Amino acid sequence: MTNMRGALSAPFLGLSLVALLAGCGGGGGGSSPAVVPTQVPVIPTVAPTQAPASVLQTQTLLGSAGFVSPTSNLTVYVLSADTINNSSCTAASGCLALWPIVLPPVGAVMGNGWAVIVRSDGKNQLTYNGNPLYSYAGDISAGQTNGNGINSFGGVWTIARPGMATARSSSRLPIQRQRRTRTADTKP
Secondary structure (H helix, E strand, O other), X not given: OHHHHHHHHHHHHHHHHHHHHHHXXXXXXXXXOOOOOOOOOOOOOOOXXXXXXXXXXXXXXXXXXXXXXXXXXXXXXXXXXXXXXXXXXXOOOOHHHXXXXXXXXXXXXXXXXXXXXXXXXXXXXXXXXXXXXXXXXXXXXXXXXXXXXXXXOOEEEEEOOOOOOOOOOHHHHHHHHHHOOOOOOOOO
C-alpha cells in the first residue's frame, strides 16, 4: 500500500509545486488568481543581423586573395557574360561540363554580398555581389588557377575575389554584346 501512496503523491506534489510557483512572483500587493498557461507560445528566432564575413574560404591566388571552395579547396571563378543573379552558363552549351556551379555550403548564413539563386535548370547556385560562382574542370588540385583569363562562353573567366564589383545589370547587356567581338569558345 505504501507503493500506491507514493505513486499518487508524486503527481500531486508536481501540481502543488506548479500552483505554488504560479502564485509567487508578481510584485503588486493585491492578490490575483494564479494563471497557469496550458500551452507555451513558440517565438520565432530572428537571424543574426551580422552575417559572417565570408561564406567561402580565401587563399592567395595570383598574388591576392581569391575565393576557394570549402569542400574541394579549388579556385572559384566568375564569368563576365553573367548578369546580376543570372547565370548564362548552361548544360546545353557545354559550359557546365567545364565550369560546374558552386553550390551553397550546408548551413552557411547568407548576407554581406552572399546569396543563393535558383537557376533556370532548378539548381541552387551560390553568388557573391550578384555574381554567379563556378569552379573550373581544368583545376584538379588546390591553388591552381588554370581558368583565370579564359575567354569562352561569351565572356572572360576571372577569379572571384573579396570585395569584387557587383555583377552588371542585364539592362546593359545588349549594348555590351554589340561592342564586343566574340571569339571561339575554348576548351581545356
